[in-house]
Amino acid sequence: MQALFFYLAGALAIVSTLLMLTRLNVVHGLLCLIASLLAVAVAFFAIGADLIGALEIVVYAGAIMVLFVFVVMLFNLGEEAIDTERRWLPPGAWVAPVTIGCVLLAEAFYLVTRSGPLDPARPVPPKTVALALFGPYAIGVELASMLLLAGLVGAYHLGWQRAAREPRDEADELVQARS
Amino acid sequence: MMSGIPVEHGLLLSATLFALGLVGLLVRRDLVFMLMSLEVMLNAAGLAFVVAGSRWGQPDGQVMFLFILSVAASEVAVGLALVLCLYHRTLTLDADAESTLRG
Numbered sequence: 238m239q240a241l242f243f244y245l246a247g248a249l250a251i252v253s254t255l256l257m258l259t260r261l262n263v264v265h266g267l268l269c270l271i272a273s274l275l276a277v278a279v280a281f282f283a284i285g286a287d288l289i290g291a292l293e294i295v296v297y298a299g300a301i302m303v304l305f306v307f308v309v310m311l312f313n314l315g316e317e318a319i320d321t322e323r324r325w326l327p328p329g330a331w332v333a334p335v336t337i338g339c340v341l342l343a344e345a346f347y348l349v350t351r352s353g354p355l356d357p358a359r360p361v362p363p364k365t366v367a368l369a370l371f372g373p374y375a376i377g378v379e380l381a382s383m384l385l386l387a388g389l390v391g392a393y394h395l396g397w398q399r400a401a402r403e404p405r406d407e408a409d410e411l412v413q414a415r416s
Numbered sequence: 417m418m419s420g421i422p423v424e425h426g427l428l429l430s431a432t433l434f435a436l437g438l439v440g441l442l443v444r445r446d447l448v449f450m451l452m453s454l455e456v457m458l459n460a461a462g463l464a465f466v467v468a469g470s471r472w473g474q475p476d477g478q479v480m481f482l483f484i485l486s487v488a489a490s491e492v493a494v495g496l497a498l499v500l501c502l503y504h505r506t507l508t509l510d511a512d513a514e515s516t517l518r519g
Contacts, residue, residue: 239420247425250433254436258439277463280429289462296489300489305452309448369479381483384487389493391490395498
């Protein structure tokens with residue numbers, strides 16, 4: 238039964254990734270990418286890695302995709318933004334991702350709420366992973382935190398330089414206009 | 417084997433997703449689509465780690481997935497900031513438009 242769920246989730250992951258590659262619009266591609274990440278999360282649930290499946294949904298399909306959506310929204314600031322949004326999401330563009338998402342939700346609901354013996358279903362419980370993270374892999378965790386800090390500082394620097402340069406350019410134009 | 421699923425099938429799914437991400441990275445010229453294909457490839461690598469880890473019943477695969485997750489998060493933050501910079505410079509998301517850069 239669980240093997241069936243794994244194959245269904247894998248097929249849905251491949252289908253939604255193919256859909257993502259063939260979309261022309263960035264927002265439609267993002268919807269299909271979220272469906273693909275959710276499908277991989279359900280595949281994690283099916284092979285018994287519940288902690289990793291939950292993290293995949295929270296961090297990948299939640300946080301990272303929200304970053305993408307924010308940046309896509311920043312690309313078209315202006316008067317026509319509302320028209321653009323209406324044009325980007327016509328009824329029908331979201332049917333395929335939502336259908337895939339509903340199937341995956343039903344699968345995940347069954348897999349999370351299943352009862353019975355856990356022996357073959359969860360070969361690696363989350364407690365073992367946590368003990369490994371804070372035991373032999375403690376230096377790796379510290380390095381990952383430093384990498385995240387470096388990413389944070391780098392993204393802040395790249396965004397801050399542009400914001401700081403624009404008022405200066407306007408001031409230069411004002412000075413040139415006066416002289 | 418992990419709950420009746422052969423480990424080869426899990427690795428096959430991971431390889432297929434990785435190949436799809438690679439094709440997307442090579443075929444698409446939109447910078448945001450290229451970053452999304454990178455996400456698919458990193459996700460497929462993590463899937464391979466988790467599948468191999470549950471084959472042996474060891475937690476190391478899931479630990480590696482957590483590291484890949486943090487790498488993907490910082491890569492996306494810096495990559496999207498760079499894409500925004502390039503967009504404000506060239507007003508396009510076409511990767512070929514950046515071939516005029518001189519470094």
